[in-house]
Amino acid sequence: VGKAHSFTLKNSILHDFNAPIKVNGAKVSGKTYFPDNGLIEKSTFYNSKARQTAKPVTPLNINSVNNWTVRGNLITDFSKAKGDHISYGTFMKGNGKNGIYENNLIICEMNLPPDRGIRIGLSLGGGGTGKAFCRNKNCDTEFSNGIIRNNIILNCSHDVGIYLNKAKNSQIYNNLIFNTLGIDVR
DSSP: OTTOOSOEEESOEEESOSOSEEEOOEEETTEEEOOOSOEEESOEEEOSSOBOOSSOOOSEEEESOBSOEEESOEEEOOOBOSTTOEEEEEEEESSEEOOEEESOEEESSSSSOOOSOEEEEEEESTTOOOGGGSGGGOOSOSEESOEEESOEEEOOTTSOSEEESSEETOEEESOEEESSOOEEEO
């Protein structure tokens, strides 16, 4: 958070968390700073059972930052058992820009069977961000200049594999999306 920058996570396994990676700005001496320039690579994120929470369930919850890359990861079995039952494998949102998702394998339902939950593979824009949390307190655009390429997204049986919400100048290409409701662009 905050003044952190150039964070890197590689070759790791994180499991059984609501949001094992949570990236967002923080105030330091009255000014808000954002941890830009991050990399998450060749890591595995999963849950062994549905999370018993109404709080967000998103293994890679990346908010209001610039220049993040998520590459070569396995993200699977993220399910929220309470509240709105909506979970995401990963999103970048909050008026961030220049993010890349590439060469990831996202399986909404691998070991955890379909349930009441709605699992969305990956997103630029997510479900939106409160104005107080958006970069520069501006949420007119949730994410700009995002690239989604060369990913495999499987088994999101109740919703889409890729979801764009107020995602300006997005590029989506060379992805395999199977057994999902496709791509949603809002």
